[in-house]
Amino acid sequence: MGNFSAWSGRSILSGWPIGNQGRGLPLEAALSVAITVYLFFTVTWLSPESPTRTRILEPIKQFWLFWGLDQNWRLFSPVIKDINFHTMAVMTFEDGYRMSWELPRMKRLNFVERFRDEKYRKWCVDSLPWPDYKEFWPDFARYAGRKFYNKDNKPVSISLQLFWIEIPKPDDKSFVPVASLPEHTKMNTVLYYRYRSEDLPPDLHPDLKEDRR
Amino acid sequence: MTLSAIWRAWRNFWFEPSGTSSIGLYRILFGLLVLQVGLIHLSGHFEEWYGPDSMVTLPTVVNHFWFNEPRFDLFLLFPQTNPSFTFLYVVFIVAAACLCLGLFSNYSALAVWLILLSMHHQNPYNINGGDAFLRAVAPLLALSHCGDRFSLDALIAKKMGRSASIPSQRNPWAQRMIQVQLALVYWQTFCCKISGEQWLDGTAIYYATRLDDMIRFPAPFITDNWLLLKALDYFTLMIEFLAWNAIFIKECRYYILAGLLFLHLGIDYLINLPVFEWAFIFTLVTFIEPTDLDSLILHLLKKVRCVRKRYETTETIGASADSSLSCLE
Numbered sequence: 001m002g003n004f005s006a007w008s009g010r011s012i013l014s015g016w017p018i019g020n021q022g023r024g025l026p027l028e029a030a031l032s033v034a035i036t037v038y039l040f041f042t043v044t045w046l047s048p049e050s051p052t053r054t055r056i057l058e059p060i061k062q063f064w065l066f067w068g069l070d071q072n073w074r075l076f077s078p079v080i081k082d083i084n085f086h087t088m089a090v091m092t093f094e095d096g097y098r099m100s101w102e103l104p105r106m107k108r109l110n111f112v113e114r115f116r117d118e119k120y121r122k123w124c125v126d127s128l129p130w131p132d133y134k135e136f137w138p139d140f141a142r143y144a145g146r147k148f149y150n151k152d153n154k155p156v157s158i159s160l161q162l163f164w165i166e167i168p169k170p171d172d173k174s175f176v177p178v179a180s181l182p183e184h185t186k187m188n189t190v191l192y193y194r195y196r197s198e199d200l201p202p203d204l205h206p207d208l209k210e211d212r213r
Numbered sequence: 214m215t216l217s218a219i220w221r222a223w224r225n226f227w228f229e230p231s232g233t234s235s236i237g238l239y240r241i242l243f244g245l246l247v248l249q250v251g252l253i254h255l256s257g258h259f260e261e262w263y264g265p266d267s268m269v270t271l272p273t274v275v276n277h278f279w280f281n282e283p284r285f286d287l288f289l290l291f292p293q294t295n296p297s298f299t300f301l302y303v304v305f306i307v308a309a310a311c312l313c314l315g316l317f318s319n320y321s322a323l324a325v326w327l328i329l330l331s332m333h334h335q336n337p338y339n340i341n342g343g344d345a346f347l348r349a350v351a352p353l354l355a356l357s358h359c360g361d362r363f364s365l366d367a368l369i370a371k372k373m374g375r376s377a378s379i380p381s382q383r384n385p386w387a388q389r390m391i392q393v394q395l396a397l398v399y400w401q402t403f404c405c406k407i408s409g410e411q412w413l414d415g416t417a418i419y420y421a422t423r424l425d426d427m428i429r430f431p432a433p434f435i436t437d438n439w440l441l442l443k444a445l446d447y448f449t450l451m452i453e454f455l456a457w458n459a460i461f462i463k464e465c466r467y468y469i470l471a472g473l474l475f476l477h478l479g480i481d482y483l484i485n486l487p488v489f490e491w492a493f494i495f496t497l498v499t500f501i502e503p504t505d506l507d508s509l510i511l512h513l514l515k516k517v518r519c520v521r522k523r524y525e526t527t528e529t530i531g532a533s534a535d536s537s538l539s540c541l542e
Contacts, residue, residue, distance in 0.1 A: 075342050081420070081424060116253055156223070167423045170419050172439070181423055181425055
């Protein structure tokens with residue numbers, strides 16, 4: 001079996017014996033029911049929030065989410081962001097040295113790097129600095145602590161800064177050309193994290209070192 | 214209109230046998246996109262995104278995204294170590310390559326879906342709409358007759374003398390589901406767009422082309438032309454409206470496909486969103502009538518043969534000229 005239909009003369013996944021040519025009424029009826037149910041719930045899922053929608057989806061919600069059947073295609077809508085922004089992490093070490101780490105900033109990367117590292121932009125710039133994701137901030141701080149760990153000069157704290165600027169509003173008479181977009185001159189510190197000993201890489205953790213001795 | 218007429222129309226749409234070349238070609242294109250995700254965007258970083266020391270840890274994801282409810286995650290069946298994740302990455306790449314080549318086509322599509330789903334549940338914060346679309350379509354591809362054409366499966370069946378048992382036309386319900394899935398995307402995005410102000414007042418493309426971290430190629434002739442920006446805004450609304458209804462009408466279909474191709478290529482040129490645009494462009498292939506695709510392939514093959522023939526003739530003439538020259542010498 002491989003492509004079952006091609007090799008063995010029977011399609012298991014596609015559920016259709018060869019030669020049937022789509023004319024098996026019971027199977028067509030069963031598939032019709034499955035298609036109708038699936039499309040009914042998918043269309044409801046994609047509909048705007050309402051109490052009716054919630055009531056309809058309640059019985060299948062667990063199953064739908066378990067199998068990742070939930071969907072959302074609000075692509076560039078209803079509102080497109082009207083600010084430009086980037087993030088920067090500033091790490092302070094034991095001796096007072098401060099290191100700034102600019103998370104992948106697409107504007108400063110070449111075409112290949114931008115294409116390859118898009119997932120970093122999506123996470124580190126598009127998601128991480130926003131309050132909806134603050135639950136992940138300690139994870140991020142520990143990740144950065146491990147990434148830049150130096151046993152002779154350990155990281156003490158990290159802060160995550162969001163630099164931003166509004167895109168100038170256009171009107172029929174004037175608008176800003178892309179080449180003249182303003183720099184991101186406004187800044188908020190969205191996270192400050194002070195490292196604890198358990199945030200250090202496990203093999204270098206002082207308590208573990210004690211145990212090994 | 215009678216109930217039996219509705220049932221007949223329903224059966225015609227979902228179950229009337231049709232050729233498998235479109236879905237076969239789509240399988241290859243889909244596999245290529247999955248390979249792009251694996252080899253370009255995740256290569257060398259799979260453990261960093263999904264492994265035990267990831268920058269997004271599983272316990273936080275379980276709390277934030279799973280709401281502490283069960284989710285399908287194949288990765289949890291393996292020891293939470295980097296080598297396990299390396300192994301899963303290799304399985305992902307092999308499954309995508311098999312899907313492209315059409316080897317164990319349906320199983321490969323199933324494996325690709327389960328791994329994409331596990332990746333989504335392990336870390337849902339690094340993907341765009343294109344990745345989400347691949348995940349939504351993969352199970353439908355696994356249920357289709359995607360390995361009947363342009364595949365190693367078909368070649369092996371031929372070698373084994375079983376090619377006669379593969380009908381040229383198949384039940385297309387899974388392919389229709391993929392088409393409907395794409396239509397649902399356009400339906401929701403259109404409804405959301407017209408519920409916002411920017412798309413209606415014509416400033417949406419202005420803002421979209423000024424997100425400075427997403428600019429791919431500079432195109433001032435488009436992005437700095439106010440009238441064109443407005444026209445593109447309304448064109449997007451119009452074509453996305455037609456893409457979930459009129460696309461199913463045979464007479465209009467190819468015009469709408471051309472419009473959608475223009476829309477997606479335009480976005481792909483201006484905005485850096487890997488996978489996103491091509492996931493939709495490739496899915497448009499499923500709307501091409503298999504008979505039309507077969508004719509096109511036949512036409513292209515004829516052209517290639519013609520060129521090869523011409524080349525061979527030139528080579529023969531060249532060779533004979535060479536041999537005549539050497540004789541003379």
